[in-house]
Amino acid sequence: MDINELIIGAQSADKHTREVAETQLLQWCDSDASQVFKALANVALQHEAFLESRQFALLSLRKLITMYWSPGFESYRSTSNVEVDVKDFIREVLLKLCLNDNENTKIKNGASYCIVQISAVDFPDQWPQLLTVIYDAISHQHSLNAMSLLNEIYDDVVSEEMFFEGGIGLATMEIVFKVLNTETSTLIAKIAALKLLKACLLQMSSHNEYDEASRKSFVSQCLATSLQILGQLLTLNFGNVDVISQLKFKSIIYENLVFIKNDFSRKHFSSELQKQFKIMAIQDLENVTHINANVETTESEPLLETVHDCSIYIVEFLTSVCTLQFSVEEMNKIITSLTILCQLSSETREIWTSDFNTFVSKETGLAASYNVRDQANEFFTSLPNPQLSLIFKVVSSDIEHSTCNYSTLESLLYLLQCILLNDDEITGENIDQSLQILIKTLENILVSQEIPELILARAILTIPRVLDKFIDALPDIKPLTSAFLAKSLNLALKSDKELIKSATLIAFTYYCYFAELDSVLGPEVCSKTQEKVIRIINQVSSDAEEDTNGALMEVLSQVISYNPKEPHSRKEILQAEFHLVFTISSEDPANVQVVVQSQECLEKLLDNINMDNYKNYIELCLPSFINVLDSNNANNYRYSPLLSLVLEFITVFLKKKPNDGFLPDEINQYLFEPLAKVLA
Template identity: 20%
Template sequence: MEQQILTLLGETQLPAEAPRQHAERQLEQLYTNEAFPISLASIASENSLPLNLRQSALLVLKTFVLKGWSPTLDEFGGQVLINNANKEQLRKQLLEIATSGLNDRKVKGAASFVISKIASADFPDAWPDLLPTLVDLVPRVDNDRLHGVLTVLGDLVDDGFNEDQFFQSARSLVKCLYDVAVDGGRKLTLRALAVSVFRGCYDTLEMVAEVHQADVKEFMSEALTAWAPIFIEVLRLPLPPIPSQDDEDSAGEVFETWRGFIALKIQVVRALEKTMAVFPTLLISQSLPVFSATWAALAAHLAPYHTFYIHEDRQGRLEDADRLPYTLDFLILEELDLLRSLLGVRPVKKELMNYLEPAVPASPEKEWVADILRLLVGYSQITTEEEGLWEIDVNVFLSEESSETANYTPRNACSDLVDMISSWLPNQALEILLAYARTVSQDGASSWRSREATLFILNRMLVEYHEQGNDVQAITARAYSDHVQPAMLSEDQFLRSRGFTVAGTIVKASTAQLDQVAADLTQKSLDAIRDDSSDIVKVSCIRVLRDCIGAMSLTQAKNFQIPIVTVISEYLSSQDLDELVDNEDLLNTMVETLRDAIQVDATLCLTSAALDVLFTMASQGARNMQTVDIVEEAFMGITESIAAQGMDAYSQLCAKVLPTLAGAFDVGNMTSENALVDMAATLLSVLAEHGTEPLPQGFVAAVMPKLRRILFSDTEFNLHQMATATIKHILAHDPVQMLSWRDPHDGKEGLEVILVIVDRLLGPTVADTSAAEVGGLAAELVEKAGSERLGPYLLQLLRVVAVRLSTAEHAPFIQSLILVFARLSLGNAKEVLDFLEQVQIDGTESRTGLDVVLRKWLENSISFSGYDEIRQNILALANIYNLHDERLSRIQVQGDLIMPKDDRIRTRSRAKAVPDQYTVIPASLKLVKVLIAELINPSSPIRPNMSNGTSKVEEGSDDDEWEDEPLESLDLNAPSTRAQLMSWMDESKWSARGTDDQTQAYLGDFFRHIANEPDFQILYQSLDDSEKAKLQALGQM
């Protein structure tokens, strides 16, 4: 059988799809053969076979185990496919493969993963000797076999044990790992792997602590008593001799020793960070020695770091096969992050602040602020790798500058540390840094890298200083003249760039208006963009222009509008537009600067090339969502500003814009460039939404044919949405022009064209997402055309809306359709209900449109978005309630969620297997509940009149010191804890759903008015306590 399986395994790796799938099906047919899993394990254990086939055998075995081992596994197929005797044999085979010293690491890793899946089902009941066997092997096996044992233990911790299984074995497991971590006779990488597995235990312990808090705290306190000294000892270990590049290339003993030391230190630092995150109080007593050791380590590692990454270009960010990082840059990152965490611990902060007291005599410790800033400057220097990357790709430089990158480096970590120190000691830290900057600039031996890094830290500190509300005016002149201006004249491009950046921060952060300084900087930036030889400097200056625009007076800023537009246009012309498509950060930087320049006075667009430049960049960035958002924001500001000046100005804007947008539609259609058409549709929608009333003559004729073509084509849903919204806006602003327009293609009037569009979008062939805006268009049509002009089409239109609502599932689409009836109910609520009762909807359990619409309406109202939409919905529902229509009490709708009795985490698979359950209540009660849900909790509740109780507000302390809360104080299962967490959820602060004071006042008056009505008193008894409390908080009811 093994030969048959080997043949099939080989065929599963063929490039041709048909034979590969045939082999996979044949392997699945062998699942019921009792010898199948044993044969797979035998193949995997045979060292003479090709590695790829052995790995493939274990992958197939993993799938077999998941499907046929035990009903407790998530992917169980419904039938156990292996008997107990074979299970026992297979467990032994896999454990031998995983812990053998002869097997390839990839084979051992695959076997270990299968073991973890089996253990999750069998340990400890059916496999009681698993952990004792592994623990017993640790002191007896050689390094190669120990690696396999640790790999199995790591997989068991990560994926094999549940909370109960883990905690039963935690003591022996952690002791076993500790023995490896402290064993100086073991390979350093194995000791690092043991620490890594120990750190992996924290996630499971955190879950166990939710139920067994005291036990977990006692266990971890005992464990850390042993582990903490080892951690501190490893932190203090000096690094071995630095390997040369030849040592690294040859992977000799010097390099292996270095690599092992780095890997071990990294795992220790990560374990300390994890301890502080999960069990912060348990390290309080050790926080000072840990901080001291971390600081000393960072100071000692600075010189090797410079050797590796500043003076040379060694490779960083490397991990071994066990995913253990082993390069120095990783270690520095972890140490900087640990240092930042430790600075937030009370004993450390208190100790450091005490050194700064005037009464404390002078000592080296008293200079800790200067020391840490020098350290941060040292680690913030541009590496050789960064220098090379930034020179090649300015886009990478910009992403680093804007902190919009996933490439977290020591430079980024230092920036975060600067923020923390600045928040503690804003004035003192800034003064010390300026003094250090003066020393660096006066030192003829200092490199451009050290001067640039000093300015980098200064810039970050100035930003933080300004964000705290402090005035940088006092230091502006000194910093500008001493450090910034010389940097702007430097021969090095990165130092020049940094000089301009800091200058921009200074003018932006100053509370005083630095008109002349900002004007001078603007001119220098414009000159640099034109004349500087470095793209790094050019793009930095483009960013700086934004700071200058905000710092100048309006009069001064207007003087620079044309020069800024011109220089951006020139720089854009110098770029390869095909490459610019991929340079998103550069493109966004130019668009943002152009946007800010235009917003000084939007009428610039009517007489300059500003819009042409904007649209050129928009066309290049049409595929980038961020670029689209920036362009849309810019164009919205332009349109609003110009439309506010009247019809003439807006007409000029349309005359300038519409041909360009029409051309974008045509080019996009010819080239199948959907992103360009999307961008054009978005901008056209903005132009229509913020237009004048009425619109310029010819507006409808210019845009409607293209919009109609879009809506009758099979295209992306967002394009349909934009086109529908644009027609809605046109109809809202100028119904006369819209409805009287005739399509030259077929002679149909605007009213008929819109009816045809609505009918298509409401049809069964159009997806909910594509039709998401049709409800708004239909409502606008009903309102603007009126019943007389619509005639028999009105009832037909409303009937189609009700029918389509019965099958709608997409939330925005549902809201769109419901608002058709909501807007009608604002003035004709009874007529709406009467009409809906006459509508018969086939294919549903409900018999009438009233049943369908009310159910959808009430069950989805709470998810509505938008100020106007929510207000209209509330007013409409209140009108319907005031009818006191008995039909509402006969319609049953979805009520409150029935909370499950167990506290298990609700995963997606479990939610699918056990869907949410709801109560069933009358529509009249649901309507009241919906309106109550729209009430925002009053910030100062007054004594209610609907209850005999009193309202009491507790005042808490205003202690802003961070507390190290003990573990047992946070019981996530305790009702009091849940109540406290829920109390933080003040909808008025966090909810994205819009509300307004007028609507809230209306709701308050509404409930006060109906409070004493008999019908409401009956419904009131069915409300839950939180709903009653909201009503009571309204006061006299």
């Protein structure tokens, strides 16, 4: 057979031609795997051949290796074995393709994948020289491809025993240190070496106090050398190298430092050494902030992304050493930097104001993204006193003097939220004065006519955090809580901005967390507050999506918690609550949070209910339940989110039957037959 004709046929647009070629290739392999492997490898080597053909040859090898190379693969066919000399040839070809810096990236990646596959079954017994070849390429040419390949081998092949007992760990660490210490090695090579260092650190982190002395000594020496080199690398100046590469270099250094700090014994990273790195980290944070402040919005997005990634790694390191003493000057530098770095981009502002659902996802912690704001939150919530009290006073003062700079003000209010979430108590001189000024500033924001909606939303979210944190320090906490909650709700009802409404609903859950609203507000005001919250939920529910639906159900659950105990009180509120439970949950029945919260809401609504009201709610809900059950009859009651939700609701109704009677006849009469069909 002609391998080139088979490759052309296997890439044909015609399905029949393609299937015939693939079948012939497998048949050929079943009869003579060695010949096929050699032919495919030769095609991959031919630079004059079409790139698509070379790619296909490597993709075919990738598939066929698992079928004909070794019984170590689950899909091994045992119809034809690849001969030993052919295996040697294949390994040599793959390494040649992978380690050639001038080779096409797709070819290098394809060869790399095959090497990792083969090494999983052949290394070290059948392929003892593999790492020697890779080490030579790294040592003599500072090959990026070799370091990348070695990283992949570490991920998939190198075991703990190989690393410690087989000499692989020692050899790799020596190569890594050599590249990092060599002045002539490029920044890109050093970045690759730092990634390889992380892979080695991962292996070393598996050791424990019960390991033998030689292993402990090896880890200790490697960590000491690593910290020394990482410190030296942070002082290097690459003036002629592009900013993105420099930032990536800093990022991987701090990533390794965080790993050493968090995953190894404290004895390996002394407090004195941590202080030295802390000083460098604060300086680097200032430098990154300067770059961020001078990046034009029209510039490439990769630079902004790299700036933010680097910021996250630096702040993560500062978080890991936050128990160290920070001077006032250092704290001021950190706050100044984070105030700038945490400012919302114009893109984020546009997204949040045009779609409040994205804002809700982020504020409720359900968004998949992780940015410098999230890491700043980790830093501030981890700080112990006296640093915590210091930064509270600094940020509060900055807020007072930034009311006209909206971008800065929103960022500072966010940082204040993070500070207030810290579990430690905020104390110290002039705290009461700072607190009173802060409360007055927040009050002024609420009544201002010019404040943009994002600032107003952030202030609404911050206020209950302030009241919660200083609940014991504020003598007028009850009237303050009542006044701020009322102002927030009234603002939301008057506003046509869904962002303001959703922020107010989230803030309502914060109020419920620290205050017993029925006691703070009194029965009448509490009922009016329930009505207002229900109105706001109704106003946003039609445009709510995904995470927002879950958030609305959580708010509704809090509202229901303040229902009066008297069964006949406030029927209009009860009906509105029932209506929202069913409408919101039916809009998003596949949402796990919605389903769980809606069941919780329904159970609360049915608590201590009398039989008359129970029958009323049965009459209200039963028709829609039966409609859903009947509509699923056509598909033999196959699973659907809505059907599952209705069955859960029926279960709640049955469990929460009043204690003063049997199940109403309506349930037996109308539900028994549909439920029997579901179970049939």
